[in-house]
Amino acid sequence: MRETGPQAGNPDASGAPAIARREFSAMLASMVGLFALPRLAEAAVQTGAASNFGPSQPFSWDNLVTNAQSAAARPWTAPAASAHAVADFDTAVKLTYGSAQSLAGDVRLFPTSRGVAPQAVKIHLVENGNSRQLVDTHGFFVGNSRADPAGFRVMTADQHSDWLAFLGASYFRASGSRDQYGLSARGVAIDTAMPKAEEFPAFTEFWIENLGPDRVRIHAALDGPSVTGAYAFDCTHGKQGVTQDVRASLFLRRDVERLGLAPITSMFWYDQSDPAKRGDWRPEIHDSDGLAIHAGNGERMWVPLSNPHLTRTNAMRADGVKGFGLLQRDQRFDHYQDDGAFYDRRPSLWVEPQGDWGKGAVMLYQMTTNTETVDNIAAFWLSDEAAKTGQRRDLAYKLTWTSDDPSRTASARCVDSWQGAAGKPGDSNVPKDARKFVFDFEGPALKGLTRDSGVTAMTGLPAAAVMSAAAYPVVGEDSRWRVTLDLRPSAMPSPEVRVFLSRAGQALSETVIQGVQA
Numbered sequence: 118m119r120e121t122g123p124q125a126g127n128p129d130a131s132g133a134p135a136i137a138r139r140e141f142s143a144m145l146a147s148m149v150g151l152f153a154l155p156r157l158a159e160a161a162v163q164t165g166a167a168s169n170f171g172p173s174q175p176f177s178w179d180n181l182v183t184n185a186q187s188a189a190a191r192p193w194t195a196p197a198a199s200a201h202a203v204a205d206f207d208t209a210v211k212l213t214y215g216s217a218q219s220l221a222g223d224v225r226l227f228p229t230s231r232g233v234a235p236q237a238v239k240i241h242l243v244e245n246g247n248s249r250q251l252v253d254t255h256g257f258f259v260g261n262s263r264a265d266p267a268g269f270r271v272m273t274a275d276q277h278s279d280w281l282a283f284l285g286a287s288y289f290r291a292s293g294s295r296d297q298y299g300l301s302a303r304g305v306a307i308d309t310a311m312p313k314a315e316e317f318p319a320f321t322e323f324w325i326e327n328l329g330p331d332r333v334r335i336h337a338a339l340d341g342p343s344v345t346g347a348y349a350f351d352c353t354h355g356k357q358g359v360t361q362d363v364r365a366s367l368f369l370r371r372d373v374e375r376l377g378l379a380p381i382t383s384m385f386w387y388d389q390s391d392p393a394k395r396g397d398w399r400p401e402i403h404d405s406d407g408l409a410i411h412a413g414n415g416e417r418m419w420v421p422l423s424n425p426h427l428t429r430t431n432a433m434r435a436d437g438v439k440g441f442g443l444l445q446r447d448q449r450f451d452h453y454q455d456d457g458a459f460y461d462r463r464p465s466l467w468v469e470p471q472g473d474w475g476k477g478a479v480m481l482y483q484m485t486t487n488t489e490t491v492d493n494i495a496a497f498w499l500s501d502e503a504a505k506t507g508q509r510r511d512l513a514y515k516l517t518w519t520s521d522d523p524s525r526t527a528s529a530r531c532v533d534s535w536q537g538a539a540g541k542p543g544d545s546n547v548p549k550d551a552r553k554f555v556f557d558f559e560g561p562a563l564k565g566l567t568r569d570s571g572v573t574a575m576t577g578l579p580a581a582a583v584m585s586a587a588a589y590p591v592v593g594e595d596s597r598w599r600v601t602l603d604l605r606p607s608a609m610p611s612p613e614v615r616v617f618l619s620r621a622g623q624a625l626s627e628t629v630i631q632g633v634q635a
Contacts, residue, residue: 157521169253174325176241176248181336181347182366186509188338189368190347196321197263199229206232215259221327223272224259227284228264233284236319237265239479243326243336256549269323271355274330280354286317287339288382291352291359291518293464299383299404299441300466302516304339304348306377307366307495310430310482310632318344331355343373358519359462362471367510376504377480377497379468383443384492385422385483390535394424397399401453402489403464405443407531408496409524409627410479417524417627419531422494429632431613432478432499441479442467443496446522446532458489467523468498476501483530495603529560529598529618529626539584539603542596547603551584554602556632557591558618562625564596574600575619582608 209230219225221242227239243401251257258264268284275276278296287304296444307316318341326334331354339346344367351362363379383405387394407418412435421432424444435441437502444465453460477500486493504510517523524530539551565574567590574588584603591597600616612633618626 122407136584142170145571166200169251169255169257170242170249171252172429173247173249176187176243176246176336178336178347178349178364181324181338181349185338185345185347185366186368188340189370189507189604193340193342193370196236196319198231199237199267201263201265202229202231202235202267203264204231206230209233212258212262215263217259218256219272219276220251220257220269221325221333222271223274223276223327224325225272225279226254226264226266226318227268227270227282228258234267236267236321238267238320238324240266241324243323243324243334246339249323249346269304269325271333271352275634278357280331281333281352283323283335283337286319287337289350291354291361291464291516292358293518294358295462295464297459297462297464299445299460299463301382301484301492303380303382304337305344306375306380306495307341307343307373308375309377309380309412309495309497310428310484311375312478316342318342318346320348321470339367341370343371344369344376357521358517360518362513363516364513365511366410369504369506369508369510371506373504375405376510377471377495377499378474378512379516380495380497381443381466381468383422383494383496384486384489384494385494386486386489387424388447389533390421391423396487399454401447402455402460403445405445405494406447407464408479408481409440409442409444409467410432410435410438411440411524413439413473415536417526419524419627420481420630421534423483423632424493424499424633425485427633428482428484430483431630431632432479433481435479436476437473438470438477438479438498439498439522440469441498442517442523444522444524445520448466448529449519460627462520462613464520465523466519466619467519469515469517470498471499472584473501474498474512493498505617519585524627525560527561528624529558529563529596530630531556531627532559532597533557534629534631548584548605549580550607551603551605552633553617554614554633556600556602556605556629556631557597558600558626559594559597560626561596563590563598563618566590566598566620567611570620572598572618572620572625574602574616576602576614578604578609578614581605582610601614604633609633 167469240251270279270282290301320337322338324336335350337348349364385403410418482495535555540547617628
């Protein structure tokens with residue numbers, strides 16, 4: 118997946134070329150803290166002069182939804198590139214970072230750029246139920262330069278860094294609780310991981326309302342060949358991270374084969390479980406290390422991410438899903454040794470549906486990569502209900518961007534995993550196709566348990582596939598257990614293993630779903 122545009126080698130419906138992910142990331146992260154921006158006191162300066170804005174117009178959620186519904190009845194028109202799009206990344210950075218006016222107190226603009234985000238978006242400010250459109254951007258870019266807005270970022274109260282940004286297609290991201298950008302969210306995913314071009318609808322218009330320090334409400338209009346939509350994001354920045362209460366109404370222009378809701382995009386190159394993929398001196402490189410799911414039946418699942426040899430798509434059944442997200446559970450600096458990108462600080466993103474989303478699955482898409490500069494992971498909710506022309510889909514959910522594990526419960530979590538050769542070291546009698554899988558679980562449910570407590574590792578695999586299985590406490594750790602499995606992939610009914618810790622018929626841990634290559 119690419120950050121602000123189509124998947125690598127897979128242009129969007131307009132034929133636009135793929136956009137390099139880390140160009141976007143660099144705009145948001147690499148310059149943070151280098152420019153301390155003075156907080157401007159005068160209200161006129163905060164929001165620009167009156168001549169910068171159009172006339173006041175009534176604004177409401179109902180009107181936004183009505184407009185999206187009306188737009189769905191009209192043919193889609195591909196947006197034109199901005200005539201003022203800057204030519205290169207360096208120029209975009211110079212226009213973005215430095216002294217310039219803010220909108221709504223804490224909002225700074227991104228300029229259109231040919232290589233990152235060439236289409237301009239409309240920006241409105243909302244106050245007391247009325248909105249005014251920004252029609253003249255003079256003063257809002259560094260050096261009073263002329264440029265069109267491609268998106269925006271929301272600054273902290275002291276103006277030293279930003280904590281939320283929208284830029285490109287329907288992508289947005291937040292810095293979490295450790296002031297570090299990482300993975301991204303999207304408004305919607307259309308035909309991701311299909312044998313045809315993925316479609317990238319875009320937020321074309323924003324309405325921004327300042328709710329006070331570190332609080333902002335953002336409305337957005339979505340438009341694309343197959344779908345239109347109205348979105349509302351109530352956003353709060355606090356010590357535990359960033360939360361967004363999201364409300365959306367979608368309208369289908371045409372049938373959509375795979376309509377991904379609440380999609381998340383991330384990057385996984387390699388970790389300790391597959392050192393053969395390492396192409397760099399750093400021990401691990403990833404924005405997220407696993408997909409966590411809380412299904413409607415109460416089951417909790419954990420899918421360690423991978424960088425597969427071939428593209429891989431998995432659907433985990435989760436009727437009435439209560440939550441899912443791409444997480445960065447491993448937060449130890451010495452596991453990454455990166456004092457520039459700080460992968461140990463990358464936030465997790467948890468999606469918590471509001472109301473019953475019905476029957477469906479959480480889909481995980483993983484494609485191969487040999488670099489950290491391309492997003493290769495996507496996760497989203499996929500309903501069993503077919504997405505047909507003329508349909509309306511209403512949904513609400515909460516997004517939490519944080520370094521605290523939002524999937525943490527009294528049950529044990531998988532906190533580490535490894536793979537390697539099966540059998541004991543030096544054993545020459547092990548079948549060639551055998552592999553060893555090791556999982557470490559940790560949590561309150563394991564506290565005080567011993568080898569005599571009757572804890573077992575449950576896999577549900579046939580005896581022919583399991584050469585050996587063991588579960589035991591890790592020496593010196595009161596609530597950490599290790600599972601070791603020697604498996605024969607050729608004897609497995611499917612190319613994955615599901616394993617959890619059990620005692621007296623009760624699950625003690627989440628279920629780990631690990632892909633296995635024969």
